[in-house]
Amino acid sequence: MELLFEKSRKGRRCDLLPPLDVPPAHLMAGMEREIPLDLPELSEVDLTRHYSALERRAHGVNNGFYPLGSCTMKYNPRINEELAALPGFTGVHPTQSADTAQGCLEVLYLAEELLCEITGMDAMTFQPAAGAHGEFTALLMVKKYHLDRGDTARTKILVPDSAHGTNPASAAMCGFTVVNVPSNPEGGVDLAALRAAAGPDTAALMLTNPNTLGLFDPNILEITQIVHDAGGLCYYDGANLNAVMGVVRPGDMGFDLVHLNLHKTFSTPHGGGGPGSGPVGCKKFLKDFLPVFHVEEGADGLEFRDPAKSIGSVKGFYGNFTVVVKALSYILTLGAQGIPEAAKGAVLNANYLREQLRGTYDIAYGDGPCMHEFVLTLHDLKKQTGVSAMDVAKALIDHGIHPPTMYFPLIVEEALMFEPTETESRETLDEAAAVLRDIRAQADADPEALHAAPHHAPISRPDEVKAARHPVLRYTPPEDQA
Amino acid sequence: MGSYQPSTQAERQAMLEAIGCQSMDDLYAQVPPEMRLDHLDLPDGKSELEVRRVLEGIAAKNTVFPSVFRGAGAYKHYIPAIVKSVTGKETFLTAYTPYQAELSQGVLQSIFEYQTMICALTGMDASNASIYDGASAAAEAAAMCRDRKRSTVLLSAAAHPMVRRTVETYCFGNGMEVKTVPVKNGFTDAQALTDLLDDTVACFYLQQPNYFGRIESARELGEAAHAAGAKFIMGVNPIAMAVLKTPGECGADIAVGEGQPLGMPLSFGGPYLGFMAATAALTRKLPGRIVGETTDHDGRRAYVLTLQAREQHIRREKASSNVCSNQALCAMTAAVYLAAMGPDGLRQAAESCMAHARYAAQKVCDVPGFDMVYPGPYFHEFVTTCPCKPEKLLAGLAKRGILGPLPLEDGNLLWCATEMNTRDEIDALEQAIREVV
Numbered sequence: 001m002e003l004l005f006e007k008s009r010k011g012r013r014c015d016l017l018p019p020l021d022v023p024p025a026h027l028m029a030g031m032e033r034e035i036p037l038d039l040p041e042l043s044e045v046d047l048t049r050h051y052s053a054l055e056r057r058a059h060g061v062n063n064g065f066y067p068l069g070s071c072t073m074k075y076n077p078r079i080n081e082e083l084a085a086l087p088g089f090t091g092v093h094p095t096q097s098a099d100t101a102q103g104c105l106e107v108l109y110l111a112e113e114l115l116c117e118i119t120g121m122d123a124m125t126f127q128p129a130a131g132a133h134g135e136f137t138a139l140l141m142v143k144k145y146h147l148d149r150g151d152t153a154r155t156k157i158l159v160p161d162s163a164h165g166t167n168p169a170s171a172a173m174c175g176f177t178v179v180n181v182p183s184n185p186e187g188g189v190d191l192a193a194l195r196a197a198a199g200p201d202t203a204a205l206m207l208t209n210p211n212t213l214g215l216f217d218p219n220i221l222e223i224t225q226i227v228h229d230a231g232g233l234c235y236y237d238g239a240n241l242n243a244v245m246g247v248v249r250p251g252d253m254g255f256d257l258v259h260l261n262l263h264k265t266f267s268t269p270h271g272g273g274g275p276g277s278g279p280v281g282c283k284k285f286l287k288d289f290l291p292v293f294h295v296e297e298g299a300d301g302l303e304f305r306d307p308a309k310s311i312g313s314v315k316g317f318y319g320n321f322t323v324v325v326k327a328l329s330y331i332l333t334l335g336a337q338g339i340p341e342a343a344k345g346a347v348l349n350a351n352y353l354r355e356q357l358r359g360t361y362d363i364a365y366g367d368g369p370c371m372h373e374f375v376l377t378l379h380d381l382k383k384q385t386g387v388s389a390m391d392v393a394k395a396l397i398d399h400g401i402h403p404p405t406m407y408f409p410l411i412v413e414e415a416l417m418f419e420p421t422e423t424e425s426r427e428t429l430d431e432a433a434a435v436l437r438d439i440r441a442q443a444d445a446d447p448e449a450l451h452a453a454p455h456h457a458p459i460s461r462p463d464e465v466k467a468a469r470h471p472v473l474r475y476t477p478p479e480d481q482a
Numbered sequence: 483m484g485s486y487q488p489s490t491q492a493e494r495q496a497m498l499e500a501i502g503c504q505s506m507d508d509l510y511a512q513v514p515p516e517m518r519l520d521h522l523d524l525p526d527g528k529s530e531l532e533v534r535r536v537l538e539g540i541a542a543k544n545t546v547f548p549s550v551f552r553g554a555g556a557y558k559h560y561i562p563a564i565v566k567s568v569t570g571k572e573t574f575l576t577a578y579t580p581y582q583a584e585l586s587q588g589v590l591q592s593i594f595e596y597q598t599m600i601c602a603l604t605g606m607d608a609s610n611a612s613i614y615d616g617a618s619a620a621a622e623a624a625a626m627c628r629d630r631k632r633s634t635v636l637l638s639a640a641a642h643p644m645v646r647r648t649v650e651t652y653c654f655g656n657g658m659e660v661k662t663v664p665v666k667n668g669f670t671d672a673q674a675l676t677d678l679l680d681d682t683v684a685c686f687y688l689q690q691p692n693y694f695g696r697i698e699s700a701r702e703l704g705e706a707a708h709a710a711g712a713k714f715i716m717g718v719n720p721i722a723m724a725v726l727k728t729p730g731e732c733g734a735d736i737a738v739g740e741g742q743p744l745g746m747p748l749s750f751g752g753p754y755l756g757f758m759a760a761t762a763a764l765t766r767k768l769p770g771r772i773v774g775e776t777t778d779h780d781g782r783r784a785y786v787l788t789l790q791a792r793e794q795h796i797r798r799e800k801a802s803s804n805v806c807s808n809q810a811l812c813a814m815t816a817a818v819y820l821a822a823m824g825p826d827g828l829r830q831a832a833e834s835c836m837a838h839a840r841y842a843a844q845k846v847c848d849v850p851g852f853d854m855v856y857p858g859p860y861f862h863e864f865v866t867t868c869p870c871k872p873e874k875l876l877a878g879l880a881k882r883g884i885l886g887p888l889p890l891e892d893g894n895l896l897w898c899a900t901e902m903n904t905r906d907e908i909d910a911l912e913q914a915i916r917e918v919v
Contacts, residue, residue, distance in 0.1 A: 001587075001591070003591065003594070003595060003598075004595050004817075004821050005595070005598065012824075013824050013826055013827060014562065014564070014822050014823075014824070014827065016560065016562050016822065016823065016827055017560060017827065017830050017831060017834060017901055020833070020834060020837050021904060021905040022837050022838055022840070022841035022905050022908070023837065023840070023841065024833065024836075024837050025833075025836040025837045025839070025840035026836075027697070027725060027726070027836075027859055028858075028859050030727075031697055031726060031727060031859065032725060032726070032727065033723070033724070033725055033726055033727055033728055033731070034727070034731060035605055035728060035730070035731060036825075037602060037603070037723075037724060037825040037828065037829065038602040038825070039599060039602055039603075039820050039821065039823070039824050039825045039828060040599075040821050040824065041824045041825065041826075042821055042822075042824065044564055044822070047564055047568070047818065047821055047822060048564065048567070048568070051568040051571070051592075051818065052571075053588075054587075054588035054589075054591055054592055055571050055573045055574060055588055056588065057586075057587040057588035057591070058573045058574065058577055058580075058585070058586055058587070058588030058589045059573065059577060059582075059585045059586065060572055060573035060574070060575065060576035060577040061576040061577075062572040062573060062576055063573060066578070068578055068581075071578050073576075073578060074486070075486050076575065076576050077486060079530050079533060079534065081570075081575070082534075083533070083534065083537040083538075083541075086537070086538065086541045087541075087546055088538070088540075088541025088542055088543075088544050088546060089541050089544070089749060089750065090747035090748065090749045091544075091546035091547075091747065091748060092544050092545075092546060092748060092749070092750045093547070093550060093552060093556055093558070093748045093750075093885055094555075094556050094748065094750050094751030094752075095552065095554055095555075095556070095888055096544075096545065096547075096885065097876070097880075100544065100545035100547075100880065101544055101545070101750065102543040102544065103540045103541050103542065103543035103544035104544055104750040106540050106543065107540060110540075114524060117522060117523050117524055118522065118524070129614035129615065129618070129752070129753070129807075129809070130614065130805075130806060130807035130808070131806065131807060132794070132804040132805060132806045132807070133614060133618075133804075135804065136655070136804060139655075140651065140654065140655050143654075143655070144654075164795075165793075165794040165795040165796070165797075165798045165801070165806075166794050166795075166804045166806050168794075168798040168799035169794035169797070169798060169799060169801040169803065169804035170804040171799060172799040172800070172801070172804075173625075173652075173655055173656055173803070173804055174655040174656070175655055175656055175657045178798075178799040215512070216510075216512040216513055217512075218512045218513075218514065220514070220517075221514065221517070244513070246519065246522050247510060247513065247518060247519060248510075248513050248517050248518050248519060249519065252517050252519075253517060263807065267486070269575045269576045270576065270577065270578045270579070270807070271574070271575060271577075271809075271810050271811030271812075272574055272577045272578070272579065272580065272586075272589040272592075272593075272810040272811060272814070273578065273579035273580065273589075273611070273771065273807055273808055273810035274612070274614075274753075274807040274808045274809045274810045274811065274812070275614075275752070275753035275807075275809045275810075275811060275812055276807040291651075292647075311651055311654065312647055312648070312650055312651030312654065313617070313644060313647040313648045313651050314618065314648065314651055314652075315614050315615050315617050315618045315648055315752075316555060316615050316616060316617035316618075316642075316644040316645065316648065316740070316751065316752075316754070317555075317556070317615075317644065317750070317751025317752055317754075318750065318751045318752070319751070319752055320752040320753040321749055321750040321751055321752045321753075322749045322750075322752070322753065323752075323753060325537065328537070329533055329537055331524070332525070332527075332528055332533050332536060332537075333484070333527055333528055333529075333530070333533050334484075334485050334527050335524055335525055335526045335527030335528065336521060336522045336523070336524040336525065336526055336527070337526065337527055338484060338485040338527040339485070339522055339524065340519075340522065341485045341487070342485035342486075342487065344506045344509070345485065345487045345489070345494070347506075347509050347510070348494060348497055348498065348506065348509065349497075351501050351503075351509055352497045352500065352501055355500065355501040355502075368511065368512060369503075369508065369509045369510075369511060369512070393582070394584065397582065397584050397585050402578075402582065402585060403582050403585075408795070422485065422486075422487045423486050423487060423488065424488070425488040425489055425493075426489055426493055426496075426497055452779070454584050454585075457584040457585060458584070458587045459583065459584055459587055459778040459780075459782055459784045460584070460778045460779040460780050460782075461583075461584065461778060461779050462583045462584070462776050462777070462778045462779075462784040462785075462786045463776045463777055463778070463779070463784075464776065464786055464788070466776045466777065467774040467775070467776035467786050467788040468774070468788050468789055468790070468791070471608075471765065471772075471774050471788060471789060472774055472775040472776075473594075473597055473608045473609070473765070473772060473773070473774050473775075473788075474594070474597050474598035474601045474608065474609070475594070475595070475598045
């Protein structure tokens with residue numbers, strides 16, 4: 001399909017702005033742009049057709065099942081979009097005085113109160129724009145907390161080997177050394193290895209529970225105790241909170257800090273990769289280290305205050321504000337009963353789909369019940385038939401199903417990680433299971449067809465090696481190409 | 483009320499039985515019973531209509547000013563109707579990061595087009611798919627410039643205070659030292675910059691136009707940085723790029739900026755867009771997602787996420803950054819905005835900003851006690867003196883539906899005008915100021 005630049009025609013335009021009603025102003029010589037401004041020239045109908053064509057070449061939750069593990073692709077309620085687009089929110093300048101922005105401050109204040117109850121934390125910041133940004137923010141708080149106590153020896157962050165890649169990357173950005181903690185045969189944290197790793201140099205443990213295998217670690221209280229006994233803090237990666245919200249709280253598991261992904265657990269859409277929102281909650285003893293602009297009650301209503309020992313600012317202003325509006329709308333809709341009901345529905349759907357696949361595919365760590373997601377291992381299938389996790393994932397595309405997360409977690413060979421979420425019906429799960437059984441049968445009958453899948457997508461498999469070896473990162477007109 | 487689950491209670495019970503469980507508690511067997519909650523202390527769930535009423539009520543507590551003469555990092559511009567219509571499309575809204583290229587060509591192509599337009603705007607070679615906002619983009623850019631010998635960041639004091647604060651916060655994390663280049667007459671002090679440059683300096687960050695609206699001699703300052711072996715980062719206003727010399731023309735190694743003016747509403751500070759582009763030499767150091775062109779198995783043009791060996795899901799603690807989710811839909815917003823405006827439209831917007839700012843400055847300074855603090859050209863922001871307490875002026879203007887200028891620490895006022903401020907509105911502003919002071 002053609003690019004905007006290839007559809008561009010000289011002199012074509014949309015008429016959007018009026019002629020000047022004041023005298024023109026000019027720059028001084030030497031300040032002006034001299035190179036041409038190579039933006040496409042298009043009419044409005046060109047644009048609407050272009051983006052409609054692009055939309056047909058994409059897949060969203062509205063198009064079909066999207067069981068992408070660890071991403072919680074649940075339905076994104078439309079009411080949330082409408083409320084976040086209210087002019088009373090979108091029209092507010094971020095530097096308006098507090099008395100003219102009480103509504104915005106109330107959104108942040110209320111969302112903090114509700115999310116603190118859900119997580120068992122005492123205070124929260126909404127400044128981080130995404131989950132990884134929240135991890136980074138929380139680890140800066142960890143760093144400042146230890147330094148503030150005069151403890152300069154705590155330079156290490158403990159990370160299980162099943163963790164998301166953002167965990168070690170965030171730790172490195174904060175100047176910490178990463179210590180990998182191996183998993184035990186049951187898929188949980190190896191307690192002996194954790195005991196050996198924890199010590200006077202431990203700044204914190206980063207843990208996702210349930211973890212990326214979809215398993216709740218039953219030793220969680222012992223795990224957090226080991227880290228606390230060593231003088232470290234416990235940080236909860238909230239990527240998988242959807243499985244347990246309203247059932248058990250990170251604060252009650254012994255965690256001191258938590259980040260949430262409002263774009264996963266609290267139904268705000270992913271937008272093709274953002275904007276998300278990654279609020280960080282903490283226990284009272286860490287509140288003084290939160291980023292600037294914490295909403296508090298003052299004499300004349302709500303106002304921003306900078307915590308006494310704040311780490312500073314991880315971005316401009318107060319976070320992805322209208323994303324918080326969407327999450328607030330969701331939490332108010334679900335309420336005290338709906339929140340745990342959603343978690344239980346997610347766990348039920350994952351277990352149901354997993355049972356439909358048992359016997360057809362090997363389940364990694366599949367003895368007990370899973371939480372909101374589960375991992376298949378196609379190691380034996382690949383050995384027997386040559387059909388890989390990638391092949392099965394790509395074959396799903398031909399059936400209108402978005403592939404699960406592939407080759408993650410790293411501790412499972414030929415991994416496929418499924419997270420159906422609570423907003424899928426039994427029919428959808430049955431249909432997906434049937435498709436996966438058909439694909440399994442095809443692996444014996446016609447493995448070649450699976451190696452070449454997908455067959456009905458806008459493109460077949462792309463050459464990723466070529467893309468990385470000879471990067472073409474922008475359009476260059478044919479006449480300018482060497 | 484409800485939780486958007488399609489399955490009925492009866493269906494859920496049947497599913498439980500199908501997997502051999504009696505109750506939901508069986509599924510949570512791994513959770514130690516003493517930790518389980520018996521209830522959440524939250525309000526009861528609400529119907530859609532009730533939630534709408536609650537949030538409309540909260541929104542109504544805000545003041546939305548019909549007339550805005552303030553920027554300072556967040557700018558009110560015209561948003562073409564096509565922008566909202568395209569970015570509101572359900573599929574774009576609800577898709578995830580385009581890991582699966584075969585199913586995500588639409589999203590990938592739109593990012594590729596965005597990257598191309600950011601390169602065109604800034605005069606740079608390569609753009610990433612976006613960063614959280616302008617301030618975090620500046621901080622990521624500074625981190626890109628670090629090498630074994632050079633770990634000092636020089637920040638212009640004429641950069642936005644929030645950008646400076648964000649860079650300082652990131653540097654608290656990664657251990658880079660931050661030094662501030664002072665301001666002289668509203669410009670970054672060139673002599674002070676030269677004095678601060680040594681062989682430990684990794685980069686120098688300059689904002690153009692600067693926080694006070696002034697147009698810096700960017701090329702000369704950049705040359706000074708380069709002469710000392712440091713990289714040169716420019717933080718630029720994207721609308722101004724239609725008329726001002728680009729970072730590419732000024733010799734910048736990295737261009738970043740706040741993309742909010744490109745079709746995003748004020749929204750109390752977010753979501754906004756951090757754009758980020760670099761020279762070819764620094765491409766592989768860019769953080770976050772990058773889309774590249776390739777071919778598929780059948781030789782057709784295709785787009786993929788590429789250069790992933792930089793990224794956290796491959797490199798873990800050795801990654802160039804931890805960025806995972808970025809601001810994809812905001813990047814698409816910027817792309818649709820730029821495509822709708824086109825080269826002529828964007829230039830028209832920029833020229834309209836300059837003309838209305840000039841007219842506003844004249845009208846404001848016609849009132850006794852208001853004088854321009856700095857001589858010389860500016861883009862769409864300028865600083866004046868204030869003959870009264872700024873709070874008094876702002877309160878008076880607010881009563882008349884006007885969001886007035888941002889008071890600076892020294893008691894002066896930072897004003898802004900864009901294509902949204904008509905001549906009549908500016909005349910009314912002058913009248914209002916006279917009534918208030």
